[in-house]
Amino acid sequence: MGPVHTPPLTIAYLHPKYWPLWIGQALLWLLVQLPYGWQMRLGKALGRFSMRLQPRRVAIAQRNLQLAMPELDEPARAVLLRQNFESVGCAIFETGMAWFWSDQRMRKFMQVEGEEHLRAALAGGHGILLLSCHFLTLELNARMFGLLQAGVGVYRPNDNPVLEFAQVRGRTRSNKYLLDRRDVKGMIKALRQGEALWYAPDHDYGRHASVFVPFFAVQDSATITGTATLARVKGVRVMPCYTLRLPEHAGYRLVLEAPLANFPTGDDIADATLSNQVIERAIRQAPEQYMWLHRRFKTQPDKQSPSRY
Template sequence: MTHLPQFTRSLLHPRYWLTWLGIGLLWLLVLLPYPVIYRFGCFIGRIAMYVMKDRVSIAQRNLQLCFPHKSDAERQELVVKNFESVGMGLMETGMAWFWPDWRVARWFDVSGVEAVKQLLAEKRGILLIGVHFLTLELGARIFGMQTPGIGVYRPNDNPLIDWLQTWGRVRSNKAMLDRKDFKGMVKALKSGEIVWYAPDHDYGPRSSVFVPFFAVDQAATTSGTWMLARMSKACIVPFVPRRKPNGAGYELLVLEPELDIPLGSAEETATWMNKVVEKCILLAPDQYMWLHRRFKTRPEGVPSRY
C-alpha cells in the first residue's frame, strides 16, 4: 500500500500555525447542531460567489455546455444552489473528519449496500465509483462505516493538510492509495477489495480519450476505468451521497452493481462510464462540482471552451 503521511513534530512549526487555526475553527463549527451548520454552510457558499468570481464563470460555462436546453434563469438558479453546496462541502469535510460514527449515522439514510456485501462475500473486486459531488468526503465516511474499502487520493502540497485528510479518511476505511499507484489498485481489486475511484474529472491529455459527456461531444475522459476493469475483472458500483433539502440530512444511494462492463476499447468503456456518471449527477445536479474546468483539455487544434 501507499506509504501514508504520519504526524510529526515538524507539523507544529510556526509556518503551519495559520493552517492549525483554520482547522481549529472548522472543528469548533462542526460541534454546532446540524441545522445551524446547514444554514451557516449555505451562507458561506453564497458569500463565496462574490469572492470566487472566476469559479462562478466556470460553473456557468459548464452548465451551459452540458445543459443547453435549460434557460439562462434555470442555469443561474442551479449555480446559486451549487455554491451553497460549495459552502456546505467545507462544513461536510469537517463533519467527515471530526464527527463520531454515531453522529454521522444519525443524519444518514443508507440504501443498496446489501448488494455490495454480497459481492464482497463472493470475493469480487469492486471499483466503487464516487463522482465529485461536494458531499463526497462525508459520503465516503458513511460508506466506509457500512463496508470499509480502500480510498484513492491525491497527496496535498501542504504536509499538514495531507496528514489531516489521510487521518480523516482512514477513520472508516482500510487504507489509502496514491492515485498514481495503478498497480496497487489492480492488486487490491484482484484480492476482492473495494477501491474508490473517480473517473469524472478532466485529468489532462495523458491516458485520456475524447468521448461524449452530456451535450459535449468531445470530453477528455480517463481511460483508467478501462484499464482497471480489464486487468482486475472487477465489477463497478456507483454511489451517490445526496444532501436532503432544507437541512433534513443525507441519503447514501448505492446504485445497482454493473457486472458486465463493455471493454472492447478505451473509447467504448469511457463512453459507457460517462453515461453512468451522468446518471449519478442527475440524482443531485446542484451538488456536483461544476466549478472544475471539466472541458479544459481539447483535441489538438480545437479551440478552448472557456
C-alpha cells in the same frame, strides 16, 4: 508508492508557519459541533458570499453549466449556479463532519440505498471498484461507505505536510488506507485482494490515456480509460457509488447501485461512454451538488481549437 496511512505527527508540524492551518482545523472542529441545520444554513450563506470573492470560479461553473445543459434557459442556470455555490459552502462543513464526527452521529444522518449489492459482492469474494464522481459530498461518501465496509481511497497527495496529515487522517477515519491516484499497480493489487476501491474518473485529466466521448451535452469530453483498465482485474465488480444531500436538513443518502453488467467490453470508447452515462445519471439527480468549479471540458480533440473557457 504504496498504501498511505496517517503520517506520524512530528514536532516540525508545530512550526509557526503552520499555526494558521492548525487554527483553521480547530475552528472547523468547533463549527461542526453545532446542530446540523445551523451548519447547513451557515454553509449556504458562506457559499453565496464566496461568489463575490471567486469570480474566476464563478465564470468556470457558469460556463460548464452552459456547455453541459444548454436546454436550461439563463434564469434556470442562474438559479442552479447560486445553488451550486451554496453547496460549495456546505461542503466545507461536510468535510469537517467526515473528518471529525463520531460514528454514532454520522449514522444518525445517514441513509443507505442498495446495501444488498455490496453484501452480495463481498460474499462472492469480489474486488469492488466503486465508480464515483466529484460530488461536493465526496468526503462524506468515503466516510459513510467505510461505516459499511472499510475500503481504499484514491487521492491526490498534498504538498503541505499539515494538510496532508489532516486529509489522510480524515479520510481513513473509517477506511483502511489511501493510494496516490498515479499508483495504478497499487489499485490493481487492492482489487485483487478483494478490497473496495473508491475511484472517480469524471475530471478532465488531459489527453494521456483518454478518449473523447459524450458527457452531458458535450460530445467530445476527454475521459480517462482507467475505469475499464481496473475493471479488467479478474472478478472485479464495478459498482456506482455516490452520496446525495437530502432536502429539509434530513441528512444524506448513500447510494450503491447494482454492479454494471458486461463491463468492460474491451472497447475503450464504449466503456468510457457507459461510465460517463452512469455518472451523468447520478449528477442529474442533484446537479447543484456536483463540483462544477473545475474545467471539465478544457481538453479538446483538436489542440488548435479555441479554449472553451
